[in-house]
Amino acid sequence: MTTAQAHYGWRYYDPETGRFTTPDKRLSLKDPRSLNLYTYCQDNPIKYVDSWGLSRLDAGVWILVDLKTGETIILFSESIIRLITRILLGAFLMALSIIVLYCFSGVLGRLTLDPFFIAPGFPRLLECLAKPLEYWLHTAEECSNGWLEL
Numbered sequence: 001m002t003t004a005q006a007h008y009g010w011r012y013y014d015p016e017t018g019r020f021t022t023p024d025k026r027l028s029l030k031d032p033r034s035l036n037l038y039t040y041c042q043d044n045p046i047k048y049v050d051s052w053g054l055s056r057l058d059a060g061v062w063i064l065v066d067l068k069t070g071e072t073i074i075l076f077s078e079s080i081i082r083l084i085t086r087i088l089l090g091a092f093l094m095a096l097s098i099i100v101l102y103c104f105s106g107v108l109g110r111l112t113l114d115p116f117f118i119a120p121g122f123p124r125l126l127e128c129l130a131k132p133l134e135y136w137l138h139t140a141e142e143c144s145n146g147w148l149e150l
Contacts (some may be wrong), residue, residue, distance in 0.1 A: 005012040005021060012021045063073050 005014050007013075011023075013019070014021050
């Protein structure tokens with residue numbers, strides 16, 4: 001009994017056996033699973049996808065919908081989770097550093113009674129943070145114009 005094979009870009013797939021009938025074109029000596037040229041996505045179709053039959057890619061985001069109940073499940077690949085974690089961690093650390101700088105400038109202002117360090121509000125804090133940046137940009141400009149000898 002012969003079945004119609006599905007053509008996926010570079011490879012043919014037999015739906016009856018659940019296997020590719022032509023070898024994968026990509027081979028990596030660093031990955032022992034790629035030595036079996038008839039596997040699909042390193043035998044891990046949940047984590048990887050291979051739309052063109054050339055090489056595996058992280059699956060990214062999968063949205064599964066149960067047609068009977070309408071329940072929706074969203075799955076994220078490890079790379080997407082790492083990316084989201086880095087973004088959230090970066091935002092948290094940035095917010096934390098702003099709070100610490102704000103508190104430090106207020107404490108330093110109260111200890112020294114220097115009006116420059118007393119930050120009554122967030123705009124004053126941003127102004128205090130911008131002054132060093134302005135200084136370094138000006139210094140870098142002078143260096144590029146040859147005014148400062150290093």
